[in-house]
Amino acid sequence: MIKITLPDNSIKEFPKGVTGYEIADAISSRLAKEVLSVSVNGEVWDLTRPIEGDAHIKLHKWDDREGKDTFWHSSAHLMAEAIEFFYPETKFGIGPTIDTGFYYDIDLPEGRQLSEKDLEKLEKKMLELAREKNDIARREISKADAISMFSEKGDVLKLELVNELEDGTITLYSQGNFTDLCRGPHLPNTGLIKAVKLTSVAGAYWRGDEKNKMLTRVYGVSFPKQKMLNEYLEMLEEAKKRDHRKIGKEMELFTFSEAVGQGLPLWLPKGAQLRMQLEDFLKKVQRKYGYDQVITPHIGDVRLYKTSGHYQKYGKDSFQPIKTPAEGEEYLLKPMNCPHHCEIYKAKPHSYKDLPVRMAEFGTVYRYEQSGELHGLTRVRSFTQDDAHIFCRPDQLKDEFKKVIDIIFIIFKALDFKDYTAQISLRDPNTPDKYIGSPGNWDKAEQAIIEACGEKKLNTVTEVGEAAFYGPKLDFMIKDALGRSWQLGTIQVDYNLPERFNLEYIGSDDQRHRPVMIHRAPFGSMERFVAVLIEHTAGKFPLWLTPEQVVLLPISKKYNDYAKKVLNFLNNSDIRTIIDDRNEKIGKKIRDNELKRIPYLLIVGEKEAETDTISVRRQGEGDKGSMALNEFVEFIKDAVKKQLSGLYN
């Protein structure tokens, strides 16, 4: 007998060689039906693999990431089986799982192509194969056998993979007529896969290297229940409707012009209004937290960026310097604000008593992004960071870092982002060439972040190798209303720039000391943030933020004068109001303005004009009855105050 420890630390005895499935079945038959894979001492295993000794285990269902991974991994194999059925000479690359679903990179036989039209056929075949409920069997194989097997098959891709593996660790998985090189784990049988959608087909280089052959990548997603697939497809539809590029156009928030250039957004009046509202909000918060606003030019001497190290790192792959005609001086469109801010810091000597110095700027920066990377407002060549740099003493670092975390949460609260994770990005000690600065400073910086997160009790994940080249960082990812993750704010600790710019302060010991810098941008960039906000809210922005809060709808032109009086009154009361005095019936005006996502529609006609009232209609909710004008102003101001209460006052 062996001892099996469950996640609740209860221990059960089972015969040696018991499988994950048998353990699940012993607990409950319902669990046995739902379980997909099992972690054995921290390693995810097939349910059918015998456990030979004492072990800690955790059973994974669909709700676990590990469960989904197993499910989608097997689905990728099922897809490969279907592809092999139709195109027997196909060579298979890798078929991993991704956030939602899986893909397989394949090399189709000479002259064959796969297009979106073929996907339906493959889906049908996959479901047909799934209904056969074929067992998925694991088999260990020697390296020599694996090499001869894939040589025989002529599968050069798998051969390349096998050659890189160590003997004794190579496993094959088979189901029906299909066998694949694979580390596993997999579902016990293909019958658990009840619903499949192949979502797209695209080109991808073998092993992500553009020098290699372009393979065909087929993306898909699968589910244990048809209903789940339907929900997923509905979510995709909804995501399409919320696409910020579509809504941005509809709501006249921003546009692009070929004449201006790709990746250079033009903010239209309503978009600019929205953005300024966000900026003003953050400025107020920052004032409370002791920041000073600064303004710096859009270009800087190229030597500034040589000092900072940015030029060496990115210069040649970026926008090239601008030259002055007479002197031949070289200037760079600024890709970062920090060097300018360092020079502001240097403009006067600093005492330890002055620190921290917190310098904020909505700084527009220009970066060359590869043309294929540009995407709406989320990836552009000119964008404005809600940037700030905090110059502080080493002993202040952690506290300052924690205050920045507080600001980020104020923003999340104001905009109703409830679900976040914070990613701590550390350097990869194996690739020291990628980073500048001394290992000692890196250690201190990484430690400060880890401790600050711990003390703030943040929900964090740690990624090694994701640090910026000058320092470690903490990035915030939020989940939007559709459950999609977006990276927004960032906080970065930097010992390097102060050194490169020779920044100093005079300590209480009357000696020169080096300050530490924190780079931080809670929104990230205004462009990207607005894009995320559009998709999160589907364009229905919170009342405090939305560019047009109220629209006046006169019943007929007889009441236009009264409507205009109300319009002036509301605008003078700082309520952003417009009027729709087109020659249209009231039903038509209501419909059009409901679709424009304006929160309040005020209908005015004879009744209202006589009594100095308005008839209130809430967008998406319908008629709310009539209100006196003063009463309505108070009501709106109250609603705005409630949304922002306690955040900066």
Add this chain to the structure above:
RNA sequence: GCCGGAGUAGCUCAGGGGUAGAGCGCAUCCUUGGUAAGGAUGAGGUCACGAGUUCAAUUCUCGUCUUCGGCUCCA
């Protein structure tokens, strides 16, 4: 940057070797209305740009630009 789609009116899109169409929007007129589409008339296009094939190109071919889906990249 690389692979593959796409580019026709302000917007969404149909069409196709003989120089263009719909709906919405816009303008004018009729209607003056009470909580999600009243009616009529009209203006709007170098069919992304450049070259080639052809008697004739918006349509076919090539190149360029932009855009979309991926890949790689992201201070």
